[in-house]
Amino acid sequence: MVATRTFTRSEILNAEALxxxxxxxxxxxxxxxxxxxxxxxxxxxxxxxxxxxLTHVGKDGTDVFDTFHPEAAWETLANFYVGDIAEHDRAIKNDDFAAEVRKLRTLFQSLGYYDSSKAYYAFKVSFNLCIWALSTFIVAKWGQTSTLANVISASILGVFWQQCGWLAHDFLHHQVFHDRFWGDLFGAFLGGVCQGFSSSWWKDKHNTHHAAPNVHGEDPDIDTHPLLTWSEHALEMFSDVPDEELTKMWSRFMVLNQTWFYFPILSFARLSWCLQSIMFVMPNGQAHKPSGARVPISLVEQLSLAMHWTWYLATMFLFIKDPVNIFVYFLVSQAVCGNLLALVFSLNHNGMPVISQEEAVDMDFFTKQIITGRDVHPGLFANWFTGGLNYQIEHHLFPSMPRHNFSKIQPAVASLCKKYGVRYHTTGMIDGTAEVFARLSEVSKAASKLGKSA
Known part of the structure; x- marks a missing residue:
């Protein structure tokens, strides 16, 4: 039996020791x-x-643990228990904002809002497979005779991939099944075979985003500089560069012109994520990570990616054959999906406050989720196009809740934020995209002030 001891909070929350x-x-x-x-x-x-x-080593992870884990996880956690916080130093769950969010979660669980409609998800999966069937029918029928047909088919395929991404997201967040085996299985099919993304790569990246949304240096979703730079924090990469060298740097050129490069960059987003997925599941794909932080990769996951590229390449080479049209099909399908996926990702968080790691330490978990997220007004198209992620704030507060229940809880979340003065931001898709561009422009202007003396 491991010996236990009493700790003070300062012993744990010590950045230097960490x-x-x-x-x-x-x-x-x-x-x-x-x-x-x-x-x-x-x-x-x-x-x-x-x-x-690792994002909560050396921190208090109570709320992030409760938010993401089922009851069974407590049994696993108990194996690593080494002591208690001294009684005089314990955190007290007062009737503050965070405590009320916890109460909301308990209420929503009692109301059955964490239970999914299997019929809803059966329809969503079936409808999405019909999109794929339509794309395949068009390319099979006219792929060898019409470039326009190839463009249409490839565009529809891009939509299919985007929607597969949202469905895989739901299954891998275990919104659909309480039994995680089935969630992972459907996630591997929709995310791996259909979409071409590694489930392990996605979990590793996406869960970190949830734990530290818009936290500079921790959230991988905003770690896109110099291609796209979302905050002045990221401009620190230029701080030690001499002025005469700064003006010659291609990275500075990208930052200064990022509003112009935004959509072209998004066009390659899906291809980049696919390549990252392939690299991640390779034997040395995680060599950049500490050995203790590497994620085991199953043969099933490797096979799912192999199956994806097999059917995708077979579609092009069997039904099109002409090299130029194959290239057009490949480019259009990648660009359409990349833009459709990334547009939604950008709406979710980009243009919202980016906080430093020091600021994040002093901020409760739930406030961090809310002030860095943006809801998009609901509607038939918005709900479908974003895969329910237009309720981004609700999703971040209750990530294992099925998307079809977000509309039921949004008024309660908005009301609670208003009560405590926590900024709850909601806007339309066009206005939200304008906010994203405005933020890119602000950072570009900040970057332009660097190297003026050169």
């Missing part, structure tokens, strides 16, 4: 959950959600 621990292979990875202390170092490589667990 940095030392990450360099020392034998040092503990301590985190606080519900006033108990756990050393999760040995569990990191086995964590089903990927390396997201």
């Amino acid at each position: 940095n030392d621990a990450k360099k020392d292979a034998d040092a503990p990875f301590l985190m606080i959950i519900d006033n108990k202390v756990y050393d999760v170092r040995e569990f990191v490589p086995d964590h089903p959600g990927g390396s997201v667990i």
Whole structure:
């Protein structure tokens, strides 16, 4: 039995000690959950959600743990218990904003809002497969005779991929099935075979985003500079560059002109994510990560990606054959999906506040989710096009709740935010996109002030 001890919060919430621990292979990875202390170092490589667990080492992870994990996870967590926070130093769950969000979660669970409609998801999956069938029919019928038909088919395929992304997102967040085996299985089919994304790569990236949304240096979704730079924090990469060299840097050129490059960059987003997925599941695909943070990759996942590229390439070479039209089909399908996916991702968080790691430490988990997110006004098209992610704030607060229940809880969430003065931002799709461009422009102007003396 592991000896336990009493800790003070300052012992755990110590940035310098945490940095030392990450360099020392034998040092503990301590985190606080519900006033108990756990050393999760040995569990990191086995964590089903990927390396997201590292975002809360050296922190209080109570709310992020409760938000993402089923009751059974407490049994696993108990294996890593090493002590308690001293009684005089314990966090008290007062009737503050965070406490009321926790109460809302309990209320929503009691109302059955965490239970999915299997008929709803059966329809969504079936409808999406019909989109794929339409795309395939068009290219099979006219692929060898009409470039226009290839463009139409490829565009429809891009829509299919986008919608597969949203469905895989729901299944892998375990919104549909409480049994995680089935969620992972459908996620591998929709995300791997249909979409071409690795489930493990996606979980590792997306769960980290959820744990630290718009936190500079932690959220991988805003770690896109110099192609796209979302905050002045990211401009620190130029801080030590001499003025005469700064004006010659291609990265600065990209930042200064990023509003012009926005859509061309998005056109290659899907292809980039597919390549990242392939690299991630390769034997050395995670060599850049500490050995203890590498995610085990199953043969099923590797096969799912192989199946995706098999049917995709077979579609082009069997039904089109002409090299030029094959290239057109490939380029259009990638560009359409890349733009459709990334437009929604940008609406979700880009243009919203980007916070430093220091600011994030002093901010409760739920406030961080809300002020960095943007809801888009609901409607038949918006709900379908965004895969329910137009309720971005609600999704971040309750990520395992099925999308079809978000409309039921939105008024309660908005009301609670108003009560506590927490900014709850909602807008239309066009206005939201304008906000994204405005933010890109602001950062470009800030970058233009650098190197003026050169």
